[in-house]
Amino acid sequence: MSDPQHAVSRHHHMTLCVGDAQEDYDFHTQVLDLKSVKKTALYDGVVPIYHFYYGNDMGEESTLITCFPMRQSGRMGRRGAGQISKISLSVPTDALAFWNARLVNHGLDVVESERFGEKVLQFAHPCGLDYELVGVSGDGRVPHTGGEVAREYGIRGTHGITVSVHDFEGSMEFMQDGWNGTRTAEDGDYIRYEVGNGGTGTIVDFKREPDLPIGSWTFGENTVHHCAFQVESLDIQTEVKAYLEGLGYTDVSDRKDRGYFDSVYVRTPGGALFEATVSKPEGFLIDEPYDQLGHDFQIPPVFADKKDWIMDYLDKVEYAR
Amino acid sequence: MSDPQHAVSRHHHMTLCVGDAQEDYDFHTQVLDLKSVKKTALYDGVVPIYHFYYGNDMGEESTLITCFPMRQSGRMGRRGAGQISKISLSVPTDALAFWNARLVNHGLDVVESERFGEKVLQFAHPCGLDYELVGVSGDGRVPHTGGEVAREYGIRGTHGITVSVHDFEGSMEFMQDGWNGTRTAEDGDYIRYEVGNGGTGTIVDFKREPDLPIGSWTFGENTVHHCAFQVESLDIQTEVKAYLEGLGYTDVSDRKDRGYFDSVYVRTPGGALFEATVSKPEGFLIDEPYDQLGHDFQIPPVFADKKDWIMDYLDKVEYAR
Numbered sequence: 001m002s003d004p005q006h007a008v009s010r011h012h013h014m015t016l017c018v019g020d021a022q023e024d025y026d027f028h029t030q031v032l033d034l035k036s037v038k039k040t041a042l043y044d045g046v047v048p049i050y051h052f053y054y055g056n057d058m059g060e061e062s063t064l065i066t067c068f069p070m071r072q073s074g075r076m077g078r079r080g081a082g083q084i085s086k087i088s089l090s091v092p093t094d095a096l097a098f099w100n101a102r103l104v105n106h107g108l109d110v111v112e113s114e115r116f117g118e119k120v121l122q123f124a125h126p127c128g129l130d131y132e133l134v135g136v137s138g139d140g141r142v143p144h145t146g147g148e149v150a151r152e153y154g155i156r157g158t159h160g161i162t163v164s165v166h167d168f169e170g171s172m173e174f175m176q177d178g179w180n181g182t183r184t185a186e187d188g189d190y191i192r193y194e195v196g197n198g199g200t201g202t203i204v205d206f207k208r209e210p211d212l213p214i215g216s217w218t219f220g221e222n223t224v225h226h227c228a229f230q231v232e233s234l235d236i237q238t239e240v241k242a243y244l245e246g247l248g249y250t251d252v253s254d255r256k257d258r259g260y261f262d263s264v265y266v267r268t269p270g271g272a273l274f275e276a277t278v279s280k281p282e283g284f285l286i287d288e289p290y291d292q293l294g295h296d297f298q299i300p301p302v303f304a305d306k307k308d309w310i311m312d313y314l315d316k317v318e319y320a321r
Numbered sequence: 322m323s324d325p326q327h328a329v330s331r332h333h334h335m336t337l338c339v340g341d342a343q344e345d346y347d348f349h350t351q352v353l354d355l356k357s358v359k360k361t362a363l364y365d366g367v368v369p370i371y372h373f374y375y376g377n378d379m380g381e382e383s384t385l386i387t388c389f390p391m392r393q394s395g396r397m398g399r400r401g402a403g404q405i406s407k408i409s410l411s412v413p414t415d416a417l418a419f420w421n422a423r424l425v426n427h428g429l430d431v432v433e434s435e436r437f438g439e440k441v442l443q444f445a446h447p448c449g450l451d452y453e454l455v456g457v458s459g460d461g462r463v464p465h466t467g468g469e470v471a472r473e474y475g476i477r478g479t480h481g482i483t484v485s486v487h488d489f490e491g492s493m494e495f496m497q498d499g500w501n502g503t504r505t506a507e508d509g510d511y512i513r514y515e516v517g518n519g520g521t522g523t524i525v526d527f528k529r530e531p532d533l534p535i536g537s538w539t540f541g542e543n544t545v546h547h548c549a550f551q552v553e554s555l556d557i558q559t560e561v562k563a564y565l566e567g568l569g570y571t572d573v574s575d576r577k578d579r580g581y582f583d584s585v586y587v588r589t590p591g592g593a594l595f596e597a598t599v600s601k602p603e604g605f606l607i608d609e610p611y612d613q614l615g616h617d618f619q620i621p622p623v624f625a626d627k628k629d630w631i632m633d634y635l636d637k638v639e640y641a642r
Contacts, residue, residue, distance in 0.1 A: 045567025
């Protein structure tokens with residue numbers, strides 16, 4: 001028998017509601033030099049919204065940032081507590097000076113900082129979302145290799161998320177009892193959890209901001225929608241869902257086929273939406289070969305019989321690479 | 322085509338995590354004189370926990386209070402914001418004096434109050450949960466008729482819930498955009514929404530308590546777990562779920578067969594867990610006839626092959642009526 005309490009192993013992907021599609025694409029592929037591993041659209045709802053996946057060459061788990069550009073829909077989000085407020089990506093510690101210069105050259109404001117003893121470059125996605133590059137030594141994940149940034153400097157993948165909360169207690173219970181988390185550190189108003197075996201790509205920081213108004217949970221520009229975590233198999237995912245339901249988290253979603261992985265979602269007591277995800281064996285190669293990966297727009301099943309309409313509807317984007 | 326935005330019509334039931342099973346049963350059947358319309362156990366999890374349903378003679382929608390007595394499990398809840406903090410039931414305005422005397426005779430502390438222009442008797446469930454009887458004129462719902470309390474005084478059903486929140490904004494959006502709610506009043510730190518056609522049995526009050534620590538979301542003694550609302554058909558429920566998912570509430574649960582109704586759950590931005598429920602055509606008569614309604618313990622499907630074990634496991638309760 002497996003142990004659903006210990007099933008969550010690391011980040012799988014982080015999903016952001018951003019602004020303009022072109023701006024988001026250029027930021028992730030040209031500034032951060034991530035690979036566009038898939039171009040598709042949101043599987044939920046009736047209004048087409050792009051869904052762009054960025055990651056390393058194969059879009060491996062824990063290298064993935066995915067974005068819903070909301071500008072065309074006109075739906076704005078409201079930043080605040082009860083939300084994932086920051087995305088942190090891992091780069092080699094030796095690469096921080098390179099990245100500082102590169103981000104500044106691209107016109108971004110960069111602030112050097114330190115948290116939990118880690119050196120951090122703080123900047124913002126063009127839509128306003130808080131981003132960080134964190135210097136990490138010995139991160140074995142392979143970066144995107146085909147781009148402008150040399151392999152020695154490339155982004156290794158996700159490092160952590162920061163969840164802004166009014167208080168810690170419910171989040172601590174959820175991480176410990178429900179999400180295979182261990183509390184590993186605290187720093188000022190922050191506490192750190194790491195899931196699974198811990199380390200970069202497994203981190204969930206909670207920042208206590210009791211006076212910050214609560215942010216929005218709907219799809220809306222300038223908010224993070226959710227963070228997905230990897231679990232190993234559909235059987236284990238089923239057990240995780242039942243286990244959380246047994247604790248009283250009755251809103252765990254049904255399993256959703258997201259094309260490249262299968263997902264269940266749960267709202268966590270700090271307000272952030274988490275997801276437990278199982279990659280399909282074929283991953284992102286399920287609908288295009290490696291040498292074409294991320295090249296063509298993939299119509300999501302919900303719009304399968306409306307291909308011409310959705311292509312005509314969605315804002316045009318120039319894909320430079 | 323139906324309109325999922327306007328599908329939620331009124332309360333269906335409210336579900337509480339209480340303390341001792343005997344104490345809860347006696348309180349609801351002897352003090353409040355509700356009918357025990359079903360005795361079963363929680364369908365989720367692996368540890369048996371009673372599930373008692375109380376309501377009018379048939380257990381009609383919006384007359385139902387249901388309880389998980391948690392004492393045997395040892396699981397305590399933590400009251401706070403981000404929770405349903407109060408349950409209000411409707412009685413005829415002329416019956417308030419009767420109820421005040423009756424509650425006092427049963428040893429309860431009763432406070433007379435007024436909110437939204439309604440006369441209110443405040444008291445507490447023996448486990449500590451805040452209860453109210455609210456004087457309502459012209460409530461056409463039929464009370465339990467077989468008990469100690471004369472029909473003219475009997476509890477008509479649910480009146481409203483109070484959700485304690487740190488701020489209103491997300492809740493207002495959810496009620497308006499997602500849950501067929503209309504803002505009908507405000508009173509001090511409270512705002513009132515009514516769903517569907519409005520009136521008693523449809524009310525959701527939000528109380529702004531920015532300094533109250535966040536309460537727990539898991540099954541735990543002395544917390545309200547969720548409030549269920551009625552929708553008319555499974556097709557409409559499917560549309561409500563898809564509609565909420567399209568807004569970004571991706572954690573809407575799968576449809577769960579609760580034996581007497583089918584339910585989907587969603588966590589709302591104020592923190593309360595809501596449910597959209599479709600009664601089965603047979604309702605509570607699905608497993609026992611009217612003249613036996615609520616008499617025998619009904620083994621939930623999850624424990625179907627462990628009848629002797631669950632009957633032996635669960636604390637014994639004396640069912641006086």
